[in-house]
Amino acid sequence: MGPPKLNPSDAALEDGPRLRLVLEDEGSPESSTQQSPENCHSFEDCFRRYHRLVASIGLRILGRRSDVDDFVQDVFLEVHRGFSKLRDPAAAGGWVRSIAVRVAIKRLRRRRFAAALGLDRPSDLGPFPVGANQEHAALLSEVYSVLETLPAKSRVVWVLRYVEGEKLEDIAEAAQMGLSTVKRHLAAAQGKLKEVFDA
Amino acid sequence: MPELEQRLQAARPLLDVRVSQGDTELALGRFKDLRKRRVRRRQVAASAAGFVAFAAFGWQLSRPPQPIVESIAPAPIAQTSDPQRVHFSDGSSARLLDPRTKLRLLEVSETLMELSIDTGKARFEVAPNPQRLFRVRALGIRVEVLGTSFTITAKDASKSGDRSMVEVHSGRVAVYQGDARIDLKAGMRFVLENGRYTVESETAQGETRAPQAIANAQPMRLSKAPSSGRSEAPSSGRSAAKADAPQKDRSSAPKVTRRKRVSKRRTQRSRSSFAGRHRTKSTKSTKRRWHSLAKKGQFKEAYRAMQKTPVERPRDTTEELMLAADVARLSGHPQDAVPFLQRVIQRQHPRAVLAAFTLGRLQQKELGAPAKAAQAFRRAFDLAPEGSLAKDALAHEVDCLVRAGRSARATARAQLYLQKFPDGPKRDRMRRLAEVER
Numbered sequence: 001m002g003p004p005k006l007n008p009s010d011a012a013l014e015d016g017p018r019l020r021l022v023l024e025d026e027g028s029p030e031s032s033t034q035q036s037p038e039n040c041h042s043f044e045d046c047f048r049r050y051h052r053l054v055a056s057i058g059l060r061i062l063g064r065r066s067d068v069d070d071f072v073q074d075v076f077l078e079v080h081r082g083f084s085k086l087r088d089p090a091a092a093g094g095w096v097r098s099i100a101v102r103v104a105i106k107r108l109r110r111r112r113f114a115a116a117l118g119l120d121r122p123s124d125l126g127p128f129p130v131g132a133n134q135e136h137a138a139l140l141s142e143v144y145s146v147l148e149t150l151p152a153k154s155r156v157v158w159v160l161r162y163v164e165g166e167k168l169e170d171i172a173e174a175a176q177m178g179l180s181t182v183k184r185h186l187a188a189a190q191g192k193l194k195e196v197f198d199a
Numbered sequence: 200m201p202e203l204e205q206r207l208q209a210a211r212p213l214l215d216v217r218v219s220q221g222d223t224e225l226a227l228g229r230f231k232d233l234r235k236r237r238v239r240r241r242q243v244a245a246s247a248a249g250f251v252a253f254a255a256f257g258w259q260l261s262r263p264p265q266p267i268v269e270s271i272a273p274a275p276i277a278q279t280s281d282p283q284r285v286h287f288s289d290g291s292s293a294r295l296l297d298p299r300t301k302l303r304l305l306e307v308s309e310t311l312m313e314l315s316i317d318t319g320k321a322r323f324e325v326a327p328n329p330q331r332l333f334r335v336r337a338l339g340i341r342v343e344v345l346g347t348s349f350t351i352t353a354k355d356a357s358k359s360g361d362r363s364m365v366e367v368h369s370g371r372v373a374v375y376q377g378d379a380r381i382d383l384k385a386g387m388r389f390v391l392e393n394g395r396y397t398v399e400s401e402t403a404q405g406e407t408r409a410p411q412a413i414a415n416a417q418p419m420r421l422s423k424a425p426s427s428g429r430s431e432a433p434s435s436g437r438s439a440a441k442a443d444a445p446q447k448d449r450s451s452a453p454k455v456t457r458r459k460r461v462s463k464r465r466t467q468r469s470r471s472s473f474a475g476r477h478r479t480k481s482t483k484s485t486k487r488r489w490h491s492l493a494k495k496g497q498f499k500e501a502y503r504a505m506q507k508t509p510v511e512r513p514r515d516t517t518e519e520l521m522l523a524a525d526v527a528r529l530s531g532h533p534q535d536a537v538p539f540l541q542r543v544i545q546r547q548h549p550r551a552v553l554a555a556f557t558l559g560r561l562q563q564k565e566l567g568a569p570a571k572a573a574q575a576f577r578r579a580f581d582l583a584p585e586g587s588l589a590k591d592a593l594a595h596e597v598d599c600l601v602r603a604g605r606s607a608r609a610t611a612r613a614q615l616y617l618q619k620f621p622d623g624p625k626r627d628r629m630r631r632l633a634e635v636e637r
Binding site for chain 1: 220227553557587
């Protein structure tokens with residue numbers, strides 16, 4: 001058994017700018033008050049539970065580590081605005097995911113617009129961790145450079161399908177599209193990637 | 200494209216985002232602060248509608264992302280009445296040794312864990328992690344470690360003057376005071392009080408030991424103190440050296456020609472003799488600076504450090520050469536990566552294949568030199584024709600030969616691809632190229 005963990009008095013975030021102290025390992029069986037809540041009964045619960053999910057979606061769709069923090073803030077701003085209308089806390093996951101996808105699409109469109117005006121700063125998917133598999137890193141860089149040329153929705157659909165591994169029906173729900181629209185976007189993205197990778 | 204999908208799945212872990220609970224809490228704190236600022240900003244924008252909204256939209260597109268962490272006032276995270284141990288998600292821990300200890304978490308990321316101890320005393324046990332810097336700030340100093348055990352004491356000005364102390368129990372730490380850096384080993388203690396610092400080391404049998412490991416990147420800006428004896432007789436088994444820094448103190452400096460010469464150069468630029476006295480150690484410590492920056496992922500800074508002096512040049516080992524190539528590539532200087540990779544390729548080393556492949560990619564994608572890229576890919580294939588990169592290397596070689604206008608050669612290599620990898624992902628393209636000649 002390890003040394004006792006510090007359990008601060010209930011310095012909830014609503015009380016002011018105090019952070020909870022115990023930074024325990026993720027997945028530690030001894031985590032007590034710091035585990036992600038089962039349901040989102042408050043916005044803070046929602047933030048804690050889905051922060052990692054949103055950050056992952058951000059990186060995988062946007063393809064830039066430098067954009068992830070801003071993306072997370074934008075998503076949770078939307079979540080915060082609509083939180084009072086969430087009727088079923090157990091359904092928060094799908095709702096947050098759909099907001100994340102929608103915000104990602106907006107950001108991608110804004111990025112393409114900025115790029116058209118010469119205002120976007122190209123950025124790499126890396127840096128990858130030191131010691132990362134070079135072949136994988138090279139593959140991802142190449143894939144994402146192709147994705148950069150796709151329209152936002154096609155890109156998002158393709159990433160959700162082939163990077164996140166989502167089913168088409170779930171993608172349709174998250175992206176708020178019809179199934180046939182999803183298939184159409186996917187085919188467009190696949191066509192582009194096939195040109196490059198099978199060429 | 201099932202093969203691409205399989206390869207993507209294998210590469211997927213590189214797209215994982217590691218988020219600890221500390222990261223989440225920090226992000227939540229930032230979000231709350233950001234929301235307040237946004238509400239204020241919206242009110243200002245609403246009062247000057249059209250033109251301000253348009254200007255704000257245009258300004259939003261062009262401005263760089265604001266560093267949020269710096270704008271957040273550090274929030275206290277612990278103030279307990281009993282000694283407690285705090286565990287961090289990377290396995291490090293801090294034991295708070297004083298009831299009045301105030302420990303704050305300033306920043307948590309993949310490459311940095313930064314805390315501040317405003318008052319009190321805490322002992323830190325830092326888990327070794329070459330990819331993450333553990334930094335603690337305390338009243339005028341900062342301590343950076345890469346896996347060690349040390350205690351920091353911080354007394355604020357409301358007590359008997361500002362005083363910070365760092366005691367190292369195991370491993371090594373670097374203590375920064377202003378622009379100066381002092382490296383401490385196990386058994387050493389650094390004390391900063393009222394602008395003066397001392398470095399003490401435990402000695403065997405009460406012998407006096409000269410100050411060690413003073414590595415000043417810049418001269419220290421200390422207040423002048425009256426000249427005193429440099430080595431005091433130990434009273435409790437410790438030797439102490441006062442950092443008086445008068446100009447005439449050089450007679451006590453170790454008689455090492457190299458140090459003296461460098462010392463002379465240094466004192467021409469600095470006001471303190473301390474920078475000169477310990478220049479050798481400084482040279483040794485900055486020699487690896489590019490290496491440690493690169494290991495932390497700070498490639499631009501590593502590249503700058505690498506350019507500074509000849510001593511910063513990478514050693515002639517495969518690991519360093521590959522790292523130097525990464526530094527050059529990832530800091531936006533792909534041309535500079537070429538010689539490092541070429542040196543690795545010339546070695547009889549398993550990583551020569553990877554170096555050749557990387558060189559090929561560099562020449563192909565970033566330097567726009569398809570002919571040279573084809574040569575590099577050819578080398579990668581020849582070094583390991585049965586290896587995991589062989590298929591891709593051969594395919595890329597063919598592509599580059601086509602782009603370089605060497606179609607006959609490209610056809611021959613395409614035929615080789617079909618022969619060796621009949622089910623390869625690029626078989627269709629290779630077939631088309633091979634059929635050109637027929």
